Amino acid sequence: MVKPEIVDKVPLDFTKEKAKRVDPILKVDKEFTSYYDGTTKLNAGREDCNKFSNDPANCVNNSHCGWCDDTRTCIPGTKLGPLNTCHKENYHFFAPHKDWNPLGK
Numbered sequence: 040m041v042k043p044e045i046v047d048k049v050p051l052d053f054t055k056e057k058a059k060r061v062d063p064i065l066k067v068d069k070e071f072t073s074y075y076d077g078t079t080k081l082n083a084g085r086e087d088c089n090k091f092s093n094d095p096a097n098c099v100n101n102s103h104c105g106w107c108d109d110t111r112t113c114i115p116g117t118k119l120g121p122l123n124t125c126h127k128e129n130y131h132f133f134a135p136h137k138d139w140n141p142l143g144k
Contacts, residue, residue: 088113095141099134106131108141 044058057142091097091113095100095106098113105116114123115128121130 075092086115090117093142095139099131106141111141 048091049106086101086103088098088101088117091101091104092111093132095113097110101113103115103117104113105121107114107121107123107128108131109125114121116122116125116130116132118132118133120127
């Protein structure tokens with residue numbers, strides 16, 4: 040870890056080329072805005088949805104969980120959307136059809 044240098048003014052010769060480049064930990068599509076952002080204050084129960092990650096059918100039959108195709112896991116959510124990071128169009132609160140199985144078992 041490097042101790043930061045405190046300065047009163049940024050030097051005139053400071054350029055982006057002189058700054059250390061830091062790669063992002065996670066790339067997020069800036070154009071995509073359909074992530075759950077907390078503004079609708081969805082309320083979900085305190086179910087441990089992860090226990091259904093090997094059983095998608097039971098995941099979507101639980102009123103506090105939904106299936107996320109992005110992570111292929113069961114996550115907290117409601118019929119209004121996911122409560123964990125997941126694209127809304129890849130979140131299932133209900134099974135799309137009776138033979139639905141995203142794990143392909």
